[in-house]
Amino acid sequence: MGRKILIVDDCIDSRMLLERLLKKAGFANIIMADSAERTFEILHIEGKEVDLILLDVIMPGMDGIEVCGQIKEIEDVKDIPVIMVTGLSNVKVLEQTFKAGASDYVTKPFNTVELHARIGSVLRLKDEMDKRKQRETELVVANEKLQELNDVLEQLSSLDGLTGIPNRRRFDNHIETEWKRALRNQTNLSLIMLDIDKFKPYNDTYGHLESDECLKKVEKILQNTVNRATDLVARYGGEEFAVVLPETSFEGVVKIAEMMRRNVEISQIPHTSSNVSDVVTISLGVATMFQGNEQITSIDSLIDCADKALYEAKNSGRNQVKYMDSHKQRKCNHEI
Structure with missing residues (x-):
């Protein structure tokens, strides 16, 4: 099924353009939202399957920076990387995006090579983080099993082999x-x-x-x-x-x-x-x-x-x- 990418932008033209560029780059599983509310609805239902969020900075109501900040406070989806999409080159705005938890940003109008490069870089980083989390989970499970085994061995070492009572x-x-x-x-x-x-x-x-x-x-x-x-x-x-x-x-x-x-x-x-x-x-x-x-x-x-x-x-x-x-x-x- 491939990578699932969520595009969030209130402008339909921007959404369609991004969708076209991503599909051309081989990303076929694209979902889209036009508002903060719709974004959270999608994440509530499909959040664990989303690999990347392309989030526009300027949106009516709750802007992209606020949305990004709230996503990073939701346990189930906080690890989804967010690339901010902005037509602004203001350094202060970029600082705010990273402070909110964004992994990277791309500017409008889109440079196809830059867009692909940034998406590829963020997804590779996500893969490494997922592998690390998997290894950590496996290590926790292995440690728990080892502790259980040690507890059993400790108990056995404290019992008399013949009678089964404490030794x-x-x-x-x-x-x-x-x-x-x-x-x-x-x-x-x-x-x-x-x-x-x-x-x-x-x-x-x-x-x-x-x-x-x-x-x-x-x-x-x-x-x-x-x-x-x-x-x-x-x-x-x-x-x-x-x-x-x-x-x-x-x-x-x-x-x-x-x-x-x-x-x-x-x-x-x-x-x-x-x-x-x-x-x-x-x-x-x-x-x-x-x-x-x-x-x-x-x-x-x-x-x-x-x-x-x-x-x-x-x-x-x-x-x-x-x-x-x-x-x-x-x-x-x-x-x-």
Whole structure:
């Protein structure tokens, strides 16, 4: 269909002359307007298809400079190049045309060579601008797709490949975030460290595939025991899990840990090679950071307290919850 050029001139003779010259130069798709109003009507309907506007400066009512200025304020058509057509050689008028957003100008009477040259130059510039915008659009789309891919990869890199729950990396980030929040809001932050009892003998007896299924079953039980969006169950490593519980008191985390222990035990996952029980059990250590606690003053000390409590639970016969009695600032060996 070729280039679409809009000629705007209130003088029919000028419009017809321009149309004839343009068609002679190979531009067959010509539309014409005789006023500012008609110009905006055309642009409203066909604006996105117009490649160039030849706009007369002197017109009744709204002159060409005003029309050009308004075109450049309309988002859908502001990038259409405008060549002003003028019989005036006044420098001030030409300055006004460029200030209004015109790309170039031609003077009356028309010099055919000059007219073709200026139109060709403006259209080539438009082509380059269109290509650049297309490349920018493609780049934006590519960046968005890359960001989406990075988000997916980031999410995958934060999940355990076997169980699908957060991994150690995600745990580290989450507990740091919640630690800062707890300090800022002066709230508690509790942590459970837990281990599947006698998991190596389980693996030796039932094999890797069944051991993987056992990990998945325990993970689901743990997940089902907590239900707040801010609670995090993570695979800490091997058969060890960690549970972060923001805004949870010392008494509250002890109860949740005991619920986890009991829920795993009553799930009756067979474990014939365990000297603790004939079903799979877990040992748990808990710790709580609260305001004024001089024993737990950092993330490392919170993890260390929960880890030591877990060790105590395993050392005391397993299948139990142990905790650091932070209120008394000493280790207790209470079985819940």
